[in-house]
Amino acid sequence: MTQNIHEDVDVITIYRSENTGTLPLKIRWRKRDYLMSKLGYHHIERVGRDLHHIFHVANDHLAFRLRHDTSNLSWKLEEVSDGNPD
Amino acid sequence: MEIPISTDLALTMHIDLNSCFATIEQQANPLLRGKVLVVAAYGTENACILAPSIEAKRYGIKTGMRIKEARYLYPDLVIRTPDAPKYRDVHLKFKKIFQDYSPNVYPKSIDEAVIDFRPTQVLFPDLVAVGREIKQRMKEEIGEWIVCSIGIAPNRFLAKLSAGLHKPDGLTVIDHKNLMEVYASCELLDFCGINTRYQARLNSWGIYTPLDFFQASSFALHKQVFKSIVGSHWYHRLRGYEVDDQEFEMKSIGQQYALQKPTANPLELSRLLMKLCEKMGRRLRYAQMQAHGIHIGIRYQDYSYWHHGEKVPAELYTTPELYKRAWTVLSHQPNPNVISLLSVHCFDLSPAAQSQLELFNEHKLRHRKVSAAVDQLNNIYGEFVVTPATMMKMNDTILDRIAFGRIRELENGFFS
Numbered sequence: 001m002t003q004n005i006h007e008d009v010d011v012i013t014i015y016r017s018e019n020t021g022t023l024p025l026k027i028r029w030r031k032r033d034y035l036m037s038k039l040g041y042h043h044i045e046r047v048g049r050d051l052h053h054i055f056h057v058a059n060d061h062l063a064f065r066l067r068h069d070t071s072n073l074s075w076k077l078e079e080v081s082d083g084n085p086d
Numbered sequence: 087m088e089i090p091i092s093t094d095l096a097l098t099m100h101i102d103l104n105s106c107f108a109t110i111e112q113q114a115n116p117l118l119r120g121k122v123l124v125v126a127a128y129g130t131e132n133a134c135i136l137a138p139s140i141e142a143k144r145y146g147i148k149t150g151m152r153i154k155e156a157r158y159l160y161p162d163l164v165i166r167t168p169d170a171p172k173y174r175d176v177h178l179k180f181k182k183i184f185q186d187y188s189p190n191v192y193p194k195s196i197d198e199a200v201i202d203f204r205p206t207q208v209l210f211p212d213l214v215a216v217g218r219e220i221k222q223r224m225k226e227e228i229g230e231w232i233v234c235s236i237g238i239a240p241n242r243f244l245a246k247l248s249a250g251l252h253k254p255d256g257l258t259v260i261d262h263k264n265l266m267e268v269y270a271s272c273e274l275l276d277f278c279g280i281n282t283r284y285q286a287r288l289n290s291w292g293i294y295t296p297l298d299f300f301q302a303s304s305f306a307l308h309k310q311v312f313k314s315i316v317g318s319h320w321y322h323r324l325r326g327y328e329v330d331d332q333e334f335e336m337k338s339i340g341q342q343y344a345l346q347k348p349t350a351n352p353l354e355l356s357r358l359l360m361k362l363c364e365k366m367g368r369r370l371r372y373a374q375m376q377a378h379g380i381h382i383g384i385r386y387q388d389y390s391y392w393h394h395g396e397k398v399p400a401e402l403y404t405t406p407e408l409y410k411r412a413w414t415v416l417s418h419q420p421n422p423n424v425i426s427l428l429s430v431h432c433f434d435l436s437p438a439a440q441s442q443l444e445l446f447n448e449h450k451l452r453h454r455k456v457s458a459a460v461d462q463l464n465n466i467y468g469e470f471v472v473t474p475a476t477m478m479k480m481n482d483t484i485l486d487r488i489a490f491g492r493i494r495e496l497e498n499g500f501f502s
Contacts, residue, residue, distance in 0.1 A: 002166070040115055040116055041172065041229055043171065043172055043176075044175070047469075048465060048466050048469075049465070049466050049467075050468070054171070054172070056114035056115060058116045058117060061117075062117075063114075063115040063116065081115055081117060082117065083117025083118050084164070085162050085163060085164050086165065
């Protein structure tokens with residue numbers, strides 16, 4: 001099931017210079033912590049002159065779509081999915 | 087005069103991402119990998135499937151089916167809606183990889199490209215090895231779930247045919263040595279450019295297989311079957327000669343919208359038409375063009391179709407100019423009915439700099455300046471931040487979509 005969320009979240013990122021670059025490692029959403037193990041895809045999106053980074057990250061149970069707005073350095077959780085049919 | 091099969095080296099490579107949108111979704115979300123997944127226009131039961139995953143194709147699910155039809159084949163279907171910016175990003179990444187091998191890279195659609203190795207054949211003598219390297223780089227630089235089929239041949243037509251022979255993850259070469267063998271193993275409908283109607287036309291002249299097609303004379307194809315230069319092009323194409331390396335100018339710009347809720351309400355339609363005209367106008371002005379004609383196409387709920395185009399003496403450039411003219415054309419419908427699909431195109435394009443000032447329309451220049459200012463604001467603060475009042479509260483209507491076929495604006499940087 002996939003759910004649209006659009007809520008601000010706390011995020012801890014890690015930067016790995018040798019391979020994957022930046023990975024949102026830990027997310028705190030609705031007072032629960034989620035540790036990420038995989039970066040599925042990262043891309044950028046321009047909203048006017050603002051640059052947004054979109055991270056698709058996952059652990060063994062859930063996948064998250066996160067939006068990082070570089071104009072105010074905020075993080076938004078846009079979508080959560082468990083990979084199952086709706 | 088009969089022409090022999092081309093013995094030119096196979097220097098054209100066609101690369102096709104397999105189940106593009108679905109594979110990208112599986113790349114982004116590892117929990118979807120291996121699942122029967124489709125990317126559909128909407129999440130509703132009547133929505134059209136745009137891309138089934140490789141797993142979904144194994145159950146017979148195809149592009150163009152409705153979700154409810156696909157559920158008969160596989161009830162636990164996972165449905166995703168399109169994420170256009172993500173697909174454009176993948177396209178730009180794979181194009182960047184291809185440009186490392188040749189300056190002549192021609193994107194054919196969001197998931198296909200042709201690389202012409204003629205300028206760099208000395209640097210890359212073994213194209214099969216290059217093909218394997220490209221597959222590996224796509225996995226490393228885009229994502230490990232991304233798979234593509236590659237075809238290598240002397241011309242674009244055969245390269246595309248060979249890319250389609252072994253899916254997914256194929257790497258096939260067609261040249262003068264195995265050409266007849268390939269033709270013997272495929273059908274007319276496997277050829278890009280031959281649809282069921284062309285097939286019927288070929289059948290009516292006794293051409294039932296690719297080998298029959300190949301053996302038909304140039305005269306028969308040109309003068310009898312196709313009755314135009316198209317027949318001669320097919321004659322050369324089938325023998326491995328390049329006839330498809332022509333780049334065409336942009337002749338029209340248009341937008342289309344399949345209405346989620348079909349309507350005949352003039353107010354609803356005016357709002358939809360305004361948004362389509364605004365999107366079309368943005369693209370027109372980005373290309374620094376102006377139009378001299380408007381075309382409206384309508385599909386009614388009963389699947390009947392009406393379309394009408396008009397040329398106009400004055401140039402169309404700003405969104406209000408486009409909208410006014412489009413609404414006039416729309417009002418020419420002979421039998422207005424419930425509309426399920428609305429498309430608008432502007433045509434007869436010319437450079438915007440060549441605009442003629444009008445003696446009795448002193449506001450024209452002022453309107454263009456206002457239009458430029460609004461475009462500038464939208465460039466800075468995001469699309470549809472400043473819009474015509476008719477478009478108020480239309481944020482989620484007419485979503486960002488990927489066009490089928492050539493995607494010129496992506497290549498020109500409109501979306502970057």
